[in-house]
Amino acid sequence: MEAMLIELSERLRTLDTPQAMALAAAETVGHALSLSRAAYGDVDEPGQHIVIARDWLASGQRSAAGSHSFADYGNFNEALRRGEDVAVADVTVDPRTVGQVDSFRALDIGSMANLPLMEDGHLKVVFCLHRDRAQYWSAEELAFARRVMDRTEVEIARRSVSKQLRESETRYRTLFESIDVGFCIVEMKFDDADRAVDYRIVEANPAFERQTGAKVAGLWVSEFAPDLERHWFDTYGRVALTGEPAHFENKADRFGRWFDVRALRVGDPADHRVAIFFSDINDRKGMEEALRRLNDTLEQKVQERTQERDRLWSNTQDIQVIIDGEGVFQAVNPAFTAILGWTSEDAVGKPLFEFLIPDDEGVTDRALQHARVQSLPVVENRYRHKDGGFRWISWVAAPDGDLIYASGRHITAEKEQAEALQNTEEALRQSQKMEAVGQLTGGLAHDFNNLLAGISGSLELMQKRIDQGRFTDVDRYMTVAQGAAKRAAALTHRLLAFSRRQTLDPKPTNVNRLISGMEELVRRTVGPAIHMEVVGAAGIWPALIDPGQLENALLNLCINARDAMPDGGRITIETANKWLDENGARQHDMAPGQYLSVCVTDTGTGMSPSLIAKVFEPFFTTKPLGQGTGLGLSMVYGFAKQSGGQVRIYSEVGEGSTICLYLPRHYGETDEEGLAQKLDEASRAEQGETVLIVDDEPSVRMLVTEVLEDLGYTAIEAGDSAAGLKVLQSDVRIDLLVTDVGLPGGMNGRQMADAARERRPDLRVLFITGYAENSVITNGHLDPSMQVLTKPFAMDTLASRIKDLITSR
Template sequence: MSSPDPAARPGHAPPLRVLILEDSRFDAELLTETLDRTYAAIETTIVQDEQAFVQALAHDRFDVILSDFELPGFSGGQALELARKAVPSVPFIFVSGVIGEDNAVELLKRGATDYVSKGRLARLPLVLERALKEAADRRTLGIAEHRLRDAHAAADRIESRRMALIELSDHIRDMDDPAAMAYMAAQMLGRQLGVDRAGYGVVDTVAETIVIERDWNAPGVHSLAGVMRFRDYGSYIEDLKHGVTVAFADAREDPRTHATAAALEAIRARAVVNMPMTEQGGLVGLLYLNHGEVRPWPSDELEFVRDVGDRLRSAIARREAQIALTAFAASLERQVEARAAELEAAKEQLRQSQKLEAVGQLTGGLAHDFNNLLAAISGSLELMRRRGPLARPGDLERYIGVAQGATQRAAALTHRLLAFSRRQTLEPRHLDLNELIHGMEDLIRRTVGPEITLDVHAAPGLWSAHVDAGQFENSLLNLCINARDAMPGGGRLVIETANLSLDAQAARAADLSPGAYVSICVRDSGVGMSEEVAQRAFDPFFTTKPLGMGTGLGLSMIYGFAKQSGGRVGIRSKVGEGTTVTIELPRSEMPAEAQATQPQGLEPAPRAPAGETVLVVDDEAALRMLIVEVMQELGYATLEAGNGAEALRWLHSGRQIDLLITDVGLPGGMNGRQVADAARTGRPQLKVLFITGYAESVVLGQGSFDRDMHVMTKPFEMHALARRVKDLIDGP
């Protein structure tokens, strides 16, 4: 055995492990000296006969085998056969002085990697390096093929479950019996996941019982239909009461069930998933899976069960609501017939019905638009998966472009909905609106076309306003597009700004607080609208345009933006005489800020010059993985956490952290703002970037941020995130 001192190679790669089959001590020493001159770190094992060779293969791991051809009572050919069976991936190189050309060719056909003459040992390092590289390439290829097979299998599972969910939704939509709905869902779950039992039951949290009307069972497994007491099978009812999913692979090992494992095994429930179904914050039902043997529950399976549970609970709740509504309607009719002094109650029900109709219009429009976008995304991904390496590069780029475009439109749709509901993330600044409008003139002229005359009347000395520049520009452009569509034969479009002061009476009439405002009017000479249409103009998804020509969210978005900014929007219109829309925004006492120029096109994402460290906190594992990979690709060291508690462990660890990127809504009782505030107690200079899907007031603090706290709205492009991270880390 020959091996350099391991202490002389701190931090280096592990030594090359070589098995030498050679009966000549002199030749073995020559081989060892040649290897020592070539490699700084090497471990050699020398054997001389078949028994020692077989034992070495069985008990140790080697990177390469060097073998003589002729051995006493044993041959290199026999050694090759033994090595091919025991360690087929280890390169086998003959080093012999008597091997002939014909023998060498035959041995190569039988699996030898290469051969070197003992008279030309100078070739050994070159042959060895080539053999090791080829072995590494084969291992890499094998790993890639294994991962590809796993990826295909995972894609098949996802597709199978997706189709199962669609079929389930289609079936239970037309069912009237909640028990039949539950059995349909349980049957699909049991067969998809290959478990012994699946079912749904109604829970009584006071009595701590579950009532099971019917469940699905694999052949030979008995039903649990009836009433069961949770405490007979463990203490996990406490978790279920708090809405926590209970999943364990082995009842004997889980602390909540180890004492009652025998009872669970008696009903073929050694492995269990209990997923609580809640309504108005309380536990009402339980979707469960049982298996008689030890069985892990991967996260994708739990997510699938959760999807099934959500659909099932929604369908049951809808049917129960229909039953309750039918019963209520019948009761109401009897009351009206018996007691006509009850007219006011009927009127109230009518108002509720109108509210439901409005909600139905909102959800219907949202579902229509999102289903179209999801179809584009799903179709593109399916084509990419099906065609894969066979697709032309241009086709893949086209599919990717379709999916990204649909994703951006979906993001725009959610932003408009958030704007209407006044929940969008705003970054208000002190702005000169005249300057902003002048900067948009060319864009507006190109948008409305040459048939429409554009006049801009900018009031001199216009006050600054404290608003989000991007949302203001979007609102103005939407109003100009609406005006253009109202003038198909051409016309005149006027944008006018003014200062406005409202006393108490005028402010009350405008539903505003008294004070100073900046007014922006967009007036057109178009077809106008009736009083009835004007009253509904700001309703979400309400549009007078032909199908497919508008979402009906433009004016509702402007309405929400103005309200969230502390202002309002009003509309005046008359058929045949045009329309005027006025936005009034609170005056800012601060001077207007300079406008930053936006970068044109896709610039290369900036790299981290000094390997700064970024902590990424997000409970959405897929998004967290993408952000971490982008940060690492750009040279940042990364830490990651899925909730506030994990994040605080990193923040209290003493590790260098240059920037905290955190989602706002986090599980576990600690949101992103609380994580940032807790981090600042020990790291007062820590910079924070919040990423959020809507404007949670707990984060924004009524519109104010602490120093070095910033926000980005989901979804965002990864190169935009990289640029924002670089700017924050490099900033003062």
């Protein structure tokens, strides 16, 4: 093997590149150790991959050239990175490689050895040795491979150093010959007192000769410049004796030029040699002189500009301030004092936050952070005035280095004007509200006075006829009074629907079936000149609504559609399932979710946008005086909103209109059956059944008591919640509580019922109310043992509800 090493050394001297040397080393080891493959691989900086440029291969072997991840061949990477040799006799059983057998088989590797080469503590090269069979690696084999590797690396390093020296010499000579800076090495001559008396130019580059105008290499200065100024000798002599470099600018009168000179001692100090760099700066000196004269002129102009800036700083009506990054005032102009009252002495050196209204500190801090890095858009805040008030300031600012320059405009007067305008607008809106209230109350007074005239007149005539013994006319007057009372009830229901405060009785409803049931009524109402079509979607979802109120709403919409088509036309009632996502719900001003839509479309005159904006207002109508109350669409809108839905109008003038109700979907089945009884058909009470009536209106208590006694119930009356609760907390038998919602006595009807249920958990409750807030009756969702009945109500309806609740126990 020694012979092979000698042969390798001879061969390496004939090769030019590190790659060729590495391949020669691989070939030597491959033959010596009977390998199937040998190669040098360069390791990347993270130490995770190896790149093989060329490999030596035994006959018939596949090349492994390319990039490989250490992780694909086992878990020995850390050992290599520590500089340890890795030798594996059998890759199929060694725990370091057994998990990656497929990778080795792809390259026909049975055993392998990796020898790392470290550089500055980092893994740089791996010498890879492969056999196509499992075989033990002896220490002698690894030592030989390491010797080959070391010898190769030494030769590569020697060649690299030699090459670097040649390249350095070439670069130096090229630089020496081509630079514009004059360079020479001089040898100093001293007298016995160590005083420099002459120096010889040992070597000089072309630039030096161009600057001096002569070929002076080998000559003493006394030979070509006998009158050279003394300071040149003294300076170079001091550098040669002390070794301290010198850098100076000086004019050589002998050559008529200025030079920038750098001098330093080189070589053996005993040789008294100094390397000198000359830069011809004659042009620069001329420019400096011209610049000096220009600066004198510019300084005067700058002074003039500074005076202008100072006048602007002092005379501007806007605040000018300079602050640091922490918001501390560095300077303020006179306008700061004029507007805020604080002098420069009051402000400079203090944080701006000391002068702010506390409520504006947040927005100002964010503006300060912004202004540290980029120009600040307009921001407004309030500064305290020294007199105790405050002033509004509008700021812009920009950073410059560590400082921020800000300009503030006094806008307190503008703010006060804006506030006055806002107050005026608010007063106008309030005036418009009061006008609407006046219109509402006027309409109510007109309609109710008409109804009350019918009721009171009928009652007076009934009294006269009874006194006269003429009973045949009583029924007619009674019918008139009852009709007026029912119209008054309908009007209050419309008002409550508009205000979204009517008491609803929501039920799971099949809307298609409801429309089918009222279709004939609608056809008769709109008349034969109107063609009506119902398009009910299949698989329609149930809706949780008050069926009676939906019937009223649809009838109102169809009547309005009819009135918009005086010459006849078409009405289409259409149902559909709608699933609104966030975008669609936002466009409809609704919550996202599933809804049932009921749309009424006509081919009438249509509406303009300005008209659409007003149609839901109370008492707004386009019909002639006396032909419409203006509450129809208001009631529809109130019903939809109170039911958790929405109303939307789609219309163009001359193109007809579509009004859609969006009603919330009910997740469940509908109750297809309903039952009503007449008062004289209601079942009689059982022995001892007792009902408590709580209402602050004596007439209501009297009427309910009359109905209960007719049905055989025992009736107990209470005029407020305190009296009612006292009865409920006693041992008296109570089968049903009938109570108003709005009660005196400290509790409303719902609170009283809930308190009673703590003692009587099975208590049945019937709420009777002219108007109840949804929060009191839980948005219409009551327990099965609770029901609500809206005043005014028919006596037979009251009797039916009472019996239903009592018999449902």
